[in-house]
Amino acid sequence: xxxxxHYKITVNGKAEDVIAEPRELLIYTLRERLxxxxxxxxxxxxxxxxxxxxxxxxxxxACTMFIAQADGKEITTIEGLGGPxxxxxxxxxxxxxxGLQCGYCTPGMITRATKLxxxxxxxxxxxxxxxMAGNICRCTGYQNIVKSIQAAAAEMNxxxxxxx
Amino acid sequence: xxxxxxxxxxxxxxxGVIAILQEHGDDARVMAGGHSLIxxxxxxxxxxxxxxxxxxxxxxxxxxxxxxxxxxxxxxxxEIIDHAGLAEAAPIMREAALxxxxxxxxxxxxxxxxxxxxxxxxDMPGLMQCLDAEFTLVGPDGERSVKARDFYEAAYMTDxxxxxxxxxxxxxxxxxxxxxxxxxxxIGDYATAAAAVQLVKDGGTxxxxxxxMTNLSDTPIYSDAAGAALTGTSVDAxxxxxxxxxxxxxxxxxxxNRGPVAFKRHVAGVILARAIERAWSRA
Numbered sequence: 258x259x260x261x262x263h264y265k266i267t268v269n270g271k272a273e274d275v276i277a278e279p280r281e282l283l284i285y286t287l288r289e290r291l292x293x294x295x296x297x298x299x300x301x302x303x304x305x306x307x308x309x310x311x312x313x314x315x316x317x318x319a320c321t322m323f324i325a326q327a328d329g330k331e332i333t334t335i336e337g338l339g340g341p342x343x344x345x346x347x348x349x350x351x352x353x354x355x356g357l358q359c360g361y362c363t364p365g366m367i368t369r370a371t372k373l374x375x376x377x378x379x380x381x382x383x384x385x386x387x388x389m390a391g392n393i394c395r396c397t398g399y400q401n402i403v404k405s406i407q408a409a410a411a412e413m414n415x416x417x418x419x420x421x
Numbered sequence: 422x423x424x425x426x427x428x429x430x431x432x433x434x435x436x437g438v439i440a441i442l443q444e445h446g447d448d449a450r451v452m453a454g455g456h457s458l459i460x461x462x463x464x465x466x467x468x469x470x471x472x473x474x475x476x477x478x479x480x481x482x483x484x485x486x487x488x489x490x491x492x493x494x495x496x497x498x499x500e501i502i503d504h505a506g507l508a509e510a511a512p513i514m515r516e517a518a519l520x521x522x523x524x525x526x527x528x529x530x531x532x533x534x535x536x537x538x539x540x541x542x543x544d545m546p547g548l549m550q551c552l553d554a555e556f557t558l559v560g561p562d563g564e565r566s567v568k569a570r571d572f573y574e575a576a577y578m579t580d581x582x583x584x585x586x587x588x589x590x591x592x593x594x595x596x597x598x599x600x601x602x603x604x605x606x607x608i609g610d611y612a613t614a615a616a617a618v619q620l621v622k623d624g625g626t627x628x629x630x631x632x633x634m635t636n637l638s639d640t641p642i643y644s645d646a647a648g649a650a651l652t653g654t655s656v657d658a659x660x661x662x663x664x665x666x667x668x669x670x671x672x673x674x675x676x677x678n679r680g681p682v683a684f685k686r687h688v689a690g691v692i693l694a695r696a697i698e699r700a701w702s703r704a
Contacts, residue, residue, distance in 0.1 A: 391523030
């Protein structure tokens with residue numbers, strides 16, 4: 258039973274074909290088969306959020322989804338948000354405001370924060386803390402993460418206004 | 422953390438789901454958001470040789486608001502939180518959903534999964550008992566309804582037959598003041614104790630009260646006695662004390678990593694008193 262199957266997913270706009278057992282967790286498909294090593298494996302028990310990716314417009318912990326469930330879905334990882342030469346405003350803000358120390362949680366933090374700001378472009382500090390509650394950081398004490406997200410929100414809102 | 426191998430199904434209609442359940446009996450499990458089941462499978466505490474993913478089954482999402490409120494089983498906690506009509510008609514739903522898990526889990530976790538799983542730690546079962554909800558179950562012989570207050574038999578044991586699927590929850594539009602109060606160790610944890618309270622106020626008197634508790638027994642606990650202790654009173658300190666005492670007679674917590682029995686009983690009392698006070702202030 259449970260032979261390997263053929264799955265098709267789209268990662269950061271690129272169509273990917275995967276041959277895997279249905280029980281394979283999406284985080285392993287992304288990291289080990291497709292080499293998207295941005296999303297990290299932290300707790301692997303649905304708590305820490307280091308593996309957070311965006312799937313069809315939802316922030317999802319990729320350690321808690323089977324590849325079979327992800328078949329046909331559009332997935333965005335941190336690699337899809339920006340690269341070294343064109344950082345996303347959130348990536349830039351985390352860099353400038355020291356929103357990380359060891360950096361292990363950062364890809365999940367930023368991926369989650371993109372969705373948070375999409376849903377709520379002007380969050381209060383309390384809304385940021387509540388909206389980021391599925392992502393754990395063991396270094397920063399969160400203060401600079403909150404600051405980074407506030408700074409990115411201001412930057413993104415200003416850019417949006419300038420464009421209008 | 423790799424779960425045991427399974428056969429995966431993604432049917433597109435209920436008859437397809439029921440056919441698989443009929444073929445494989447309790448070797449098959451339906452999965453909604455999977456955020457209770459997948460962790461259990463990874464720990465190999467749940468073995469599911471035949472896994473039926475409900476995500477493509479048509480007709481199981483959506484919220485209908487009227488004198489009766491109906492919520493499709495595949496409606497997520499995030500959708501409950503975002504639904505303006507539901508927040509107005511039954512604000513206790515939103516208040517409770519906001520206290521479940523964390524944002525990522527709420528995008529995936531569903532009402533149907535939460536109530537059907539039978540985990541005493543889940544918040545929706547107690548809430549459904551407070552609201553006197555009915556669950557719709559569909560099986561090979563058609564559809565039936567079961568009251569939430571009659572559904573739970575023991576931890577993970579419910580009135581649902583192996584070949585049935587829970588497709589919707591429905592309840593009369595609640596009246597009066599409400600509160601869902603939950604004590605947990607951290608975001609994402611199950612309740613040490615939680616209370617769902619709906620109170621109807623007539624003048625200065627409590628006309629009716631409905632009270633249910635979460636994670637203080639191997640099932641949710643609807644405490645008829647606690648509600649009765651408030652009914653007809655002005656919900657003063659003595660009445661709250663009597664309701665807490667009545668509730669404590671109905672729960673049966675066990676010691677675990679959330680604390681010893683005496684602590685849980687203490688927290689249950691504090692949480693219920695707070696919930697009653699908040700519900701009364703909103704009544």
